[in-house]
Amino acid sequence: MDAALNALFEILSFGAIIVLVVLGLGIIASMMGIFNFAHGEFVLLGAYTTYLFYSWGLPVWLGMLAAPFVLALIGLVLERLAIRRFYAVPIVAMLGTYALGIIIRETVRMLIGGLYVSIPAPLVASLVIGGVQLPEWRIAILVITALVMAGSYLLLTRTSFGLRMRAALENPALARASGISTDRIYAISFAFGSALAGLAGALVVPIFSLFADLGLRFLIQGFLAVMLGGVGTFVGPVAGAGIIGVLSAALPWAISPVLADVLVFVIAIVIVKFRPGGLISRGRV
């Protein structure tokens, strides 16, 4: 019983981390139609912001609070300078953002000397339920992920900004004709997606420690999740992320981890084969 509870918690907790990382990627891919290959590096920058605060002697949680705002700003600047030129040419967007990612990654590598840096979690204790240790920080991530997910969903479905965002996605020409500044909407969407990446990086860095390739691992899983969930909706990538996260955490409990790693991809490809548009290919949100 204890073992099962423990396994369930670990699997959910890793699933939540993947969902958190993919959320921003999914929003940018779905709302703007471009794949941001620098998303992993935005996650890295969120982690790096937290590290900066920590190295200045400020509390870690303050860095975590600041990270989404810092990343939103960086996202906004990058959108204005570079990303906006890519909307009409998604392939160039992939290459462009990939290049951007390399620049960010290698710069961070230089700044931290290519090393691995530990950053303490704001909560270090564990809840003990039965015989099972549940680290508080992992619980906090679960809760924050749920809140962020709900918040993003409400933002897109219940606010006038969300409505305009969806309008800009569905029919940009008509949206512009109706007096919606799609330029501004795109800029804000990109900044929002970047902020989510920053938050994800800030929250997970105490678990994985800071290193230059932090974002790389998530990028692959993130794209798999978006592919699996389907582009064009909010729920799709989130569902995809849940499946990928849970699968990659759950399979090693049952079979050899090396095999599990491959199997996650095989399962994803099989699902995509039967649902080429992704799990959720239509929908309003």
Add this chain to the structure above:
Amino acid sequence: MGDKPRQSSCAAALSRRRFLQSTAWTAGAVATGIGSWVIPAPWANAAAPPIKVGIATDLTGAIGYAGNADANVARMLVKDINAAGGVIGRPLELYIEDTASNESVAVPNVQKLIQRDHVDVVLGGITSSMRNAIKDTIVKRGKTLYIYPQLYEGKECESYIYCTGPTPAQQCDEFIPWLIKNGGKRFAFPSANYIWPHVLNAYARKVVEASGGEVVFEEYYPLDQIDYSATVSKIMNEKIDVVFNTVIPPGVGPFFKQLYEAGFSKRGGRLSCVYYDENTLNINEPYEIEGLASCLDYFRAVDKTDPVSARIQAEYEKEFPGKILLAAGSAATGMYRGIKLWAAAVTEAKSVKREEVAAALDHAKISEAPGGPAEMVPGHRHCKMRMYIAVAKGGNYEIEWKSEGLLDPKEC
């Protein structure tokens, strides 16, 4: 859609042209030698032309922190040797090439060392895959001596390749009985899925069994796996006493953290990892790896009792202050021994010809290196050295044991 797409595609066309231009420029720059450094000899004349020392190491990429330490050690030693009059009356000239933590970048760069610069010896490579990628270029086609400085899985027995880092025998023969005494008999081998852990584990398993312990499970993970909950649960349920870890970064940080959170160390479990040095200490919070044991040829804690190590470390820090450390896990100590042993061999051979240097290197000895003296085992092309067992306490190592004399590599 208005006029936006047209503008964008126009911009895209322009940027494509610019992209091509810049690609051409970059390709040109790469062809002529980005990633190459030459540190010319301070003096040279017709009677005493410089001896060319080639260093091929990972200055950039994932293990750049280690490669830069190796290059720094080479710079420091070459400077010292030249200041003392060079080797056989000739100055040393240093040729450093970046292997970029990437084998496909490395091979052409190493070819440059051999074919363009005609170096007299090549030292370097950190991972086993790098050694395997570049060794033929150096030894077979290049007809040049190759010295490999990193701790590794052993079994590199080709002629003209000399290994100056610790072998499994040096890292396990004393360490595993110590772990059984200071941890317990039930071992787990969680490992990254590549050559070094596979071969090292095969050796370590024999030592564990011969010493009365047992390996409860041996498991391999993808190199970039970062969630180890299933493994940690197994370690806790199976009542493992000693975790003999060969999981590498980035996975090792989260793995040790999850292990700590599950209460492994609180329960009296012993963490061990034979590549852990001062660089890897920072991956986790000190309390998460309290009590971690490692076995290497040098730790900074050795400086307290060994004035030679302390002097070398102080000189290094003075010359290269900052984050790039002289540490054993980065191959920096092996690099030190490699250059010194090679210089001793050239001095004895009074020549830089491969056959003659190889014959002298076969039994070369040095009295001073980080961690202690070293000597090649004749006919085996591996290095005897002093070994230490250290335990992490409050974010630093404390030496728990040191070998009486120089330990035999037991290779080839």
